[in-house]
Amino acid sequence: MLRVELVTGFDHLYESGAVDARKLHDLAVKLTEQKEIGYLDALASALPASKHVCISSVDSLFKRYEAGFGPIKDFLLGLKLISNQNDVVIKIRVNIFVFAFLAHAKNLDLMFHTEIAAMHKSRFLSWQNAIHNLVLFESKGRIITCEQKVLVKPYLKLRKILERDSTRNELALLALLTFSCPMHEKEILKVLGGSDSALKALLFTLLDTGVVTISCGLVTIEQMYIPIAVFFVRAKLGVDLIQLSQRWV
Incomplete structure (x- = not known):
């Protein structure tokens, strides 16, 4: 049985004891070349010999600039077939947000059993509430509640940047980081193009807001400020990640 646990934020990318999806996928691809076997057989060979397997970092396979939906779709469908054939529980x-995007683009949710833990459901609902309050703050001047006042300063800093028509690259980077897991600078350059110096300047602008941060060499959205990023992705690009994800909460 394949169980898909939906999570919020990026904590799951650093969990110990879980199999890293990117490494597992890369090993399977390598085995297809070495042994001249299909991806499904290679993936089955690459999996640990256990009746219960936990896999993290699946988000990292969703890199549209590299191979479209192919890797993550093949990976998930392969795991489902393997779990059914070998009577293995794979979580x-x-x-x-990544799953919601894939579900709406490729209907992958119809093939899997999904669940969301209470902690992640609570966090999602708190983000939803925070975004609602930001909308009221922006449109009607409502005062932000005490527990969400921490959002005001970085929100206003980021709004001052993104309200300019000339900050399309800043918006593109914010959207990219909101949809994707944390990324190396070279990965960002591959998507957005431009020069290394231009990216440094771009990052300097966004890092100053506090919404974007660099941790362990990876550029990411500061977890507590994810509602701000989601708000601007909706306001500026018309993509409502909260609404897309609502059905699984």
């Missing part, structure tokens, strides 16, 4: 953790 994978996927960011809810």
